[in-house]
Amino acid sequence: MTYLHHQSLPSVLDLADPALRPLDGPGDLRAAYPVMRELRPHLASEADFLARVERMRPQGYRLVGAFDGAALVALAGYRLQENLVYGAFLYVDDLITAEPHRGGHWGARLLRALDRVARAEGCARLVLDTGLANARAQRFYFREGLYTGALRFQKLLDSH
Structure with missing residues (x-):
């Protein structure tokens, strides 16, 4: 998949929701780790x-955080990509709200911001994956206007 350049992202985010901002610097990433660990406990x-974030950045991976005052309460990891299936699209790698802040519409705000980013970059769609057993997340995605469009198959490979 091809990474699409996106120089205009900060202004799209900054103007849309003042509680959201890109997480770019080392301090931002250190602040993001405890929230990301709730979603990705294998880290x-x-x-x-x-x-891992530094290795993924050349592939277009970016993080945006949601702040309640000075506290980072939710985040989304995403990339702009292009393939022959979807054309240009925004892929949401990660979407998590810290446990004490769930129910505060932070995930919805992040998805709306990513929708704006995708549209500003000329993407045809916003795509994300979730586990088949994750009914709670699926209900949330349906409420936010995302619908199932594919069934992903995978094979675990021995990495020795």
């Missing part, structure tokens, strides 16, 4: 998280 450490 071995903060250093592991920082290294």
Whole structure:
């Protein structure tokens, strides 16, 4: 998949919702780690998280955070991509609201912001995956106007 350049993203985010902003610097990423760990408990450490984000950045991976005052309460990881199936699209890698802040519409605000980013970048769709057993997330996505469009198949490979 091809990474699409997006120089205009900060202004799209900044103007749309003052509680949202890109998480770019090392301090931002360190603040994001505890929230991301709720979604991705397999992350071995903060250093592991920082290294993975740095490896994914050349592939277009970006993070946006939602702030309640000074506290980071939710975040989304995403990339702009293009393939022969969808054309240009925004893929949501990660979407998580910290446990004490769930029910505060932070996830919906992040999805609306990513929708704006995708439209501003000329994407045909916004795409994300969720587990088949994750009924709670599926209900949330349906409420937010996302619908099932594919069934993903995968094969775990021995990485030795």
